[in-house]
Structure formats: structure tokens, C-alpha cells
Amino acid sequence: MSPGNLSTHLRKLEEVGYVAVAKAFNDRTPVTTVSLTAAGRVAHAAYVDAVTHYLDGSAAQALLHAEETT
Structure with missing residues (x-):
């Protein structure tokens, strides 16, 4: 950069x-x-949680489950 x-x-x-x-x-x-800042720490924690959720497969499983039920 x-x-x-x-x-x-x-x-x-x-x-x-x-x-x-x-x-x-x-x-x-x-x-x-x-x-x-405090707000930056909160935003970073939320970002880490979202990426972790996505990478551990939970997001993919949720999407697959949603498609199965429709």
C-alpha cells in the first residue's frame, strides 16, 4: 500500500x-x-465475528438449510 x-x-x-x-x-x-477508538474496537470485533462465522461454514450451512426449506 x-x-x-x-x-x-x-x-x-x-x-x-x-x-x-x-x-x-x-x-x-x-x-x-x-x-x-472504542467504536473501532467494537467494529473490529463484529468484523472478526462475521468472518469467523462465514469461514467456519455456519453461513454456508444456513444458506443450504434455507434453500432446502423453500
Whole structure:
């Protein structure tokens, strides 16, 4: 990922409140610190749960079962 792409992604995550971005200088060198917010932690946990559900086959089984009952 290029620095420009990363910056764009971080800006979008900051806009929805998932990350906090702090910019500073350390010996004239720019330093950017990114941290997850409480909302970001909740969103990440929901994402992990959804992906886990999908990958463990539960989602596929639910779809198959739904097709069988219609």
C-alpha cells in the first residue's frame, strides 16, 4: 500500500470514528500515531465475528438449510 493509499484509508476510518490519528514531529521528522477508538474496537470485533462465522461454514450451512426449506 502506498503512503497516499494508507492516508486515504486512515482518513475514512477517522471520519467514522474507528481510529484516532495524532501527528507530531520527532527531531524534525514527521511521526503519525494511529490508535483504535472504542467504536473501532467494537467494529473490529463484529468484523472478526462475521468472518469467523462465514469461514467456519455456519453461513454456508444456513444458506443450504434455507434453500432446502423453500
